[in-house]
Amino acid sequence: MIFESMPVLFHAAHIVSQQGGPEPEAFAVDAGRIRAVGDLASLRDRFPRAEEVDLGASTVIPGLHDAHIHLANAAEDLLHLDLSAATVNDVGDLLARVGAEAAAAGPGAWIRGSRYDDAKTGRLTRADLDRVAPDNPAIVVQVAGHWGVVNSRALRELGIDESSSPPPGGEYGRDEDGRLNGRLVERALMNVLYPATARGESPLPVSAPDDLLRGLTRAVGRWHAAGLTSICDALIAPSDVALLRRARDEGLLTMRVGMLLSIDHYAKARALGVGSGFGDDLLRFVGVKAFVDGAIGGRTCLLSEPYADTGGHGLQTTPTDELFEAVRTVHGDGNRIGVHANGDAAIRLVLDAFETAQREQPRPGLRHRIEHCSVIDPDILSRMKALGAIAVPFAGYVAYHGGALNTWYGASRTEWMFAHRSFLDAGITVAGSSDYPCGPYEPLLGIQSMVTRTGSDDGEQVGPSQRVSAEEALRIFTLGSAAAEGAEESRGRLAPGYLADFTILGENPLTIDPHGIASIPVKATYVAGEPVYAA
Template identity: 40%
Template sequence: SFYNSKAFELAGITARTPDPPDGRYFKENGELNGRVAENARNVFSRVGKRETFTPEQRRDRARNGMKHMSQLFNACGLTSVHNAGTSQDHILAYEDCRKNGELTHRAYMMIRSPQAFTGLKAANISTGFGDEWIRVGGVKFVADGSASERTMRMSTPYVGTNDYGILTMTQEQLHEAIDDAHNHGFQVGVHANGDVTIDMVLKAYERALQKWPDPNRRHRIEHCTLVNPDLIRRIKANGVIPTPFWTYVYYHGEKWKEYGDEKVAWMFAHKSFLDAGIRVPGASDYTPGPFEPLMAIQSMVTRKDYKGRVWGPNQKVTVDQALTIATINGAYASSEEHLKGSIAAGKLADFVILEKDPHDVDPDQIMNIKVNRTVVGGKTVYGG
């Protein structure tokens, strides 16, 4: 994120202001350059003027936004999504759109709002509550920085620097949060990009699963960007689901040079996860990454960015593997593989008709395949 000098002035941030433990004010030649990372952004939420809305206006805006997103999802061939940042406003928007017949995609709601999480626990509601349209998913926590912003916490520094990235949770905080959610019947999804953070999350999952065994909980590591053979072994052993970015190689391109080839070979490691027998899905992390699934399939198959440069070619997957990642493995990540993720008798009639077969086109052109028709619940919601 970037802020101008007036925002820094209003927030009282100067070049001498120390970084918070879970964020950073970036500098050049000792002066602020406007770039701010992770929880250092929080101070700006209290400065300047904000447009305000009545509760009724806010609810109506949320409903209209959800309706619009349903249309965008359907147009690119999406029938179900996992919303990894669900707030109380989102929950109401899903329900309002459904009542009005405007919800045309299925939602697995991963709860990030502390208020919503507290309310669900008080009502004795946990992961799995709901139906095939709107379902309560896991609870979401954030433990480090980002891959695209080059702030994820790693065991070795970024190329040419002494910067190892940012942690936003301690090991003890992870233990406390995961124990609480696990013990209340929730799947947990922790945002963890760097290898250091992934190790910390796995330690917390391993402890929770040892204290309260549940082999089918399917806890998740959201993004799970930089791995190694030992982390993959532990992910497999504990039934954990990694959800690597699937459009990032294509979309963010040049940013990966700051990691170096050795690291990139173990980033967004769909091939390594599949080889280990892990049912890995894909994830866009929209808005930081595009959500279009055909772009994602092309990105995973070619490992090329938008300029045509290849990053981590050892992690290329086949078209069939990419389609598996995009369909049944996503359903598995929400424990809904018995309902959707493949076309079979007794499953939900959710499918997409494409103009061309992804197997038959130049892999560099997969993202340009036209979506002719999207069907959800047996009803055409896009095309015809």
Template identity: 30%
Template sequence: MRIDAIFTDLDAHTLDPARPRATKIGVFGNRIIGFDEELDGVTADRVESLGGATVLPGFNDVHCHTAWFGLTLASVDVTALPGGLDDVYSALEKAAATTPAGEWIDATGYAHRDYDGQYPELARLDEITGDRPLFMRQTSGHAAIVNTEAMRRAGILDADFEEPVGGKVVRDAAGHPTGLVEETAQALVQDLIRPYSLDTLVEAIDLATAYYAKEGLTSFGECGIAYGWIGHSPIEITAYLRAREEGKLRARAQLMPQADGLHTIAANSADGFGIGLDAGLRTGLGDNLISIGPVKFFMDGAMSGETAAMRENYAGKDHPGYLQDDPDVLRRQILDTYASGWSLAVHAIGDAAVDAAIENIVDAQKKYGRRAVPNRIEHAGLVHDEHLATLAEHGIVVTPQAAFAEAIGDGMNASLGADRRRLLYRAKSFIDAGVPMAGSSDRPCADGNVLRGIEAYVTRATRDGDVMGSAAECLSVDEAIAAYTSQAAIGSGQGADKGTLSRGKLADFVAVDTHPRNVAPDEISTIPIRATILGGTFTHDAR
């Protein structure tokens, strides 16, 4: 028998209890056909030595923003610049010098916590940019900083301007805009830039997934596309199809449309259709390279900017954040969407938002049953003990980001105060309670390197030497690896095809220099990636 490839000289940790370890992997037709003695007498078109590397199932980041990340790679980066706001102004000055008059300056990576809680002065931004509109996105994605020209073009300065539902234009004590726009208010400016062209999006996907390959990523969930303030074009799926056709898609993509685009569908009354997308598009369409996942809903905002909806006020503040819309409106949208065949991915960070998200998903499942692609709570930032059994009983997946610990963990701890911080971005409690938990980064809102994410699950270390939330939520190395492999596949409804190295599953794996258990916890992120293999083909090869 002759097959496509045999990978040798490796130590595979398969995460499959039926065969936990292997030293050879055979591939035929993009899938694993056998291991070790099963390959005796078998020849192959290619025999690839991995030089003694440790092999793990391919990494899977179930909640990231790939096109957005690709766009940031071509933007002005203002992430944690060492010289403070002066360095931010300097970076924008350099950009303005090469940007034609009237054209947009696009910057990304600003986090006020990196700058002692400060925001750039609007007058200084205007001085630098002149008639060039500025859109500078905060790292969280839930707020942006704009200049006066951008606000003028967006109508924010008009006398009859009204705040959008679920968003805010932040003003000073005199009522003047400061340049900070939160949540849905960002779309007022973004809509002047969008839709991005397909050429631009294909280039962004190309840049992003080339980056992913170097980090061992073979699958990802593109969380929130096509619509709303997080989407880039109403034909964003086409950009992914083009990237695939042009050889620029280097990982398997589960695409998750943003709920803002859903609308009433004039289907036959017997079908019980609520709201959806045209032609009956829904969760489950596609193949093992590009598929349609759940619909992404926003219940609330971000804890880093204190817009996430809490039961009680933030520590030392007079407000508890806010939901993105009236709770009854959000509930009706979620139930109508589920009735139409879509699975749900509900962004809920604050505990008030988590309360509503759990109630709505449970009610939807009771009425319409469970789906092959499970329902999820994205982030699940503040989950109380009483929620755990409900989440487990109903098979609701959670996607907490341990990757937030380093950059914004200290700030979130402070926002919650001593009594609530133990509930912050839990991990071990989910696993111990039997709640399905899938690994993710929310990139570019946080560092998306999976080995760094695994390290963060293990240490939860913050920038100031604390831990995010509670040390009781730290995972073992094996639990953290499973979150980004086997559990990520299950949480995406794709466990039959990936997540473990098993005969018949897709031949997606990553070769690293050593197993993460073999190094100190705070050194996991430094382990070199030797190779990334997608369907038996190298997407990254540093042997």
């Protein structure tokens, strides 16, 4: 005799299943998956002994999925100074925190802080850091993560002096008199800060594994509290894989994590035969990550037309031949590559590489990603559609940066930035992403930003023609993100056979005033039918 396990029935005032047709009153969860959906009476008849969970007036949505976020980076950052605009009032406040940290750490210890926003907090210089931390190497990373400021002691530790030449794809900032001002830009910062992309040894110490595990669990807890059930860590190194596996083995990894391995480490995965889809529903290899330009918030992305306020066209951080070779290799192996490209000039280079690889080695059905894909035009849309390329643009940047985007890029160009409306209309798969720590991680803020295209602080509209409906924004942050990971058959819906990942909200994001979506309370978050967060 075969005995079936008895599911748990969940019912609520509103269930947004995204399976098409009338919304169900309830759903049954069994062994970590959705077993059935429908009206409550029918499910009670089908499963008469099932335990019931009455969620009352709540709204249940499929678990939110961030397709581009940085868990490994967050694990390290959360062990150091948070210098975001939400925690410091101005540069004076920032410097006071750096100085206090230096005093507590003692001479010679590295002082590091992240999420500094020069547009909101003010300009920071090498001389400023010298005053408060003369005996400590100090590094403060701008919120976009593509440039930072170091003091004189750090420059000495890094072996950088007035005669030093920056690495290809990077810059050492200089004052009007030509002297180093402490800014490390693009590759000059990456070689110091990010183990996944560093080329050469960096004197900046990485935290101990036990501490990194503590930072990782802290980040996962915060993200669950925001409603996230799945993420894709968009830049990892082998050491990060080891950290994630340890978290899993110790029962601390409750977030589903996809991984994009830095192209600098791809040879190791290739030698082991590890490719896209390797792993399981909790921890899986999505593909490979490469870069071609800079950042939107850092004002270093590669543009065909100059920046509206400062001029210049940004930086290409990877030589074209190197980019083409990376895409050719990963594509030829049948694996997915996600290339960071913000500016339109950068995106065209990526499309050139994708088209060349597909022409030389046809791989029907192999869909690559363009990470951020921020500044587009009709030609870019057409080429992406023909390739089946996936767009992973920022969801929350309009809300976070507001009118500064119009200042930096011009109002006409922001009508073609973070172009969720255009991607949907063109039939291009588009995913939801925060790029935290570069942007706010809260997916409900990202949804509000996509729907309203309004700055949270200044109320300024940014590219309003790219607005989407709340229903479309939710699908982007669930089904779109699942498709970007190759998991669209198991995530993004509350439907039979899908993973039982769902988020319980205090209000319905599809019917509330869209300017209030970010304020909706997250009451609970479930992964595989088990609560991982409860308010």
